[in-house]
Amino acid sequence: MQQRDPIVESRSFDYVPESERHGTVRTQVQFWFMVNATLITLFTGAVGPAMGLGLSWTILALVLGSIFGTLFQAFHGAQGPHMGLPQMIQSRVQFGSRGAVLPLAAVTIVQFGFAIFLIQTASSSLTDITVDQTGTYDVVIGAVAVVLAIVGYKLLLRVEKIASYITLVNLVLLTIAAAVVLPIGSMLAHSAFAPVAFLAQFGAAATYQIAIAPIVSDYTRYLPWKTSGRAVSAAVFGGTMVSAVWLEVLGAALAIASPTGTDLIAAVRDMGNSFGFGLGNWSMAVAVISCLITCSLTFYSGSVSLLSAAEAFRTLRSTGSLRAVTILAAGVVVVAGTLMLPSDFLGAFSAFLSILGYFLIPWTAVNLTDYYIVRRGMYSITDILRSDGGIYGRWGATGMISYGLGFIAMIPFFSTAIFTGPVASALGGADIAFAIGLAVSSGSYFLMMRRRDLSLEFDAVRAAPLNTLGQINGETALSPTQLEGTASA
Template sequence: MVDPTGATRSRQPAPGENPRSGPVLETRSIDYIPQSERHGRAWHQAPFWFTGQFVPTTMVVGFAGPVMGLSLGWSITTTVLGILFGTCFMAFHANQGPTMGLPQMIQSRAQFGTRGALVPMLAVICVYIGFSAFGVLLASQVLETVLPGSTTLWAVVIVLLAAVLAIVGYDLLHTVLRLLPYLVVPVFGILTVLALTHLSPHHDPRTASFTWAAALAQFVAAAGYQLGYAVYVSDYSRYLPADTSGRGVIGWTYAGAALSAIWLMVLGNFVASSVPVPDALVNLQDIGDTLFSGFGKTAVVAVLVPSAIAIMGVNLYGAMLSGLSIVHAFRPIALTARTRVVGVATGAAVVFAVAEGLPGKYLDSFNDFITLILYALAPWTAVNLIDYYFVRRGHYAITEIFSPDSIYGRWGRAGLLSYALGVAALIPFMTTGFYTGPMVDALDGADIAFVVGLVASGAAYFLATRGFDPAREQEAIRDSRNLLDGPGAVVRSVPRAAG
């Protein structure tokens, strides 16, 4: 049968029927989650996002300041500020999941148009692929040191296991990420105590200094890493009941994501300030071996490999959702289990190819990658959040998001122009390993590009939509609600934003 979002589907559970007693494989993808299939609690977001950040690559982000000569105190300060700033944008997307019942990026059709949304979606797919490739590289290198077989062999194993998680889908991913802390937290706890006990920060004057360039580099790295997760958030909150507290889902998401990031990035600050050459895997192994010989390698395997597989599963799941959203905008397709499998498999193949092409020494390229994430996603998150909280205030006609003749249009002029303006505005302020904008020298090397992008795109979209009249969409919203859940459905509204 065909549901109101245009997907050709098999029978779905009736109201009151437990959807989790059916097939093991998740049947939904980019389509709307009916109220009868909603489940879970807001607090589930905290362990999910805590584990989502609790990997050695998060620790690497804390290396940025110290390797540029920033003192430990200033490195920690700018790291924490960056985390608090970047997580704020990420967490406020969590409210969109229960309200709209849709994956994160397909919601962008309301701002960018049903086809225009491919612009931010293409950038987002690069995020999924990039994070996954770095994870595969790290995990395969570690496994090669403890087990027979090449990094290529272990990369294949890791990618296949992650693909299975993504194919089974939402509930399995939530379960795995809620259970992993029982393994990784105790091990990382031991490593942290050992690091604090056996390492001492350098006292060389060159590493006890402050420069705006180094401080902002660390801030940007931390904020960009956190903001990069904004594109995932409602993918994993969209099954929550529609009456889930907005404050609760935002708060639990923020708490989980910020806590693990603060722990590991600050540990990265400390380690990088205390060792001759910052290298996450080598440093963690050396720290672990201060307990007894061989513990370091065992600890790294225990914290890295399971987490890398789980997080890659999350990434492949997101890449599949964004990929199907792009294809569906130009050629309506049946959103079946087979389509999901093809989408995940395609993403897995791309991740494997990228991981095989990455250099073994990934630190510089990883930090540049995080910075580019912030540059690409800051304008998108500004447009998306301004629309959700200040323009349409959480009220959308969900069926129109899937309609070829949508009230949101095929190409959303306001969203696309605002995004383009934000990207154009930040280019002169960019600083990466391969490009430095003309305004960077005038600011003594300081990188404020992401702030410029946020402000420029957000302000542009707010001004462009000042004449928006919500009344002209109300009929479509009412029709959409009736089609999706019937006249008696609970449809959650969004509190009116301050100002």
């Protein structure tokens, strides 16, 4: 008699065996399209216009910035099916099991911070079409998102698939409405250029995409291990790129056409209703759904990162109850934070993204350099899952030093409401810190690792009960299922 799958997912920071793998590249396109298909994406497209950049130049800046940033998250996508692990626990290879706590903590804060903004956006959208019961809406939306995250990936995948069709139709209608209601032709014909604003818009779009990088493998790890890495990367790239650019362009157009200080979410509603057919109210309803679903993803990934960090100090067994308790506790904290923050907190979204993005940029540089250039995906899954780090140790000095160098190098280029570095000030406030951090962390890690003999480590990888050699070598090596049998024996 075939055993039924449990309703609540038990996997969190641990390895997903081949017997539990499922899904296709196509479903990943829909999944990642929905990740950026929320109204908070509008705010990223309004950065350039707020600094005097015209529409055509804003579109160019955000397209180029999105391409640059999306490449990094797409490269992370291929790691999922190959390694079968969530994204951030893979960092133990470069940073050590305990050294990885710093980027893990940053990712946890980013994800739960995103949850606050998403709940606020959903509540604001719902208030626009009903009555003002923001506090109640915050609690209900947060609770539903927690339930979805607790049930887990299979439910999230199904819900995202259905919602993607609804959201796509809504975006098409909003685009038609924008072409009819807004003076798009005039804005494109009289498009002012400002170098500082162009750089700021480029950086905002790139950082927005890089901020998603730490969660990509959380979901691609469920694909069968033979899934093409290039296909997965293309799916992630195409899905998030399309929705990000689409909504950012809409946000830019609304920001230019609307009076200074206008709420972009309200501007979407007003534009839709001006077009007719109740499109504005319908868009607000769709926004509630998309924000709620994406919020559940932030609870899911945030809890995975939190448990990955905790497991480095105390061996934990991944169970459905552990996931549920962690997500529930996170939900309580996030909803409480949402209730305590002012209703106009959404205005701080870009500052929040920039500050925490600084902590993620050196990590993605180190992680990708190691995976694609240094170790080339040759890892021992068995040792990564050991709380003491196994052959990778508790503290990875090379990764930590490279991370620190990249972060320090970015400081003069920081540009936020709290602090602006001297170089950023000289550039008129343009934020190009992400490019500096990526180059310094990646370069320093590569140079330091060139002097390191990895032959003994690779021998240990080959001897590990669970490793990545089957796919990397392209040989008739043990498949993940056979490796699992070896490990259990």
